[in-house]
Amino acid sequence: MMPDTAQLYDLRGLKCPLPVLKTRKRLSVMRHGEELLIETSDPLAGIDIPHFCYENGHQLMESEKTETGHRFRIRKG
Known part of the structure; x- marks a missing residue:
């Protein structure tokens, strides 16, 4: 389950x-220890x-295959 503090970043549809690249950019402005939840459809x-x-x-806290792609929870290192 995603913690309430994780930011959702929807990257579905991007190849x-x-x-x-977008994950790197988003994490660059986050503080150490903050979490980012990513959803993507790119195989x-x-x-x-x-x-x-x-x-x-960065710490990959969670990785799961979804119906439409993948979901990742990352803690910024």
Whole structure:
């Protein structure tokens, strides 16, 4: 379940590499420890978002496949 403090960012309809680029930009203005909930329909996001988190020191709190794509909960590192 998403905590009340997580910000929802709807990236459905965007194709690679836009979900990762927009996620990077959104996280850049957030404070350490804040959480972002991302929804995407891009099939490559299932690989790209976890890799982005790992490479940039963010914590992937949750990852799930949805009917229309993926949902990720990221804590800014």
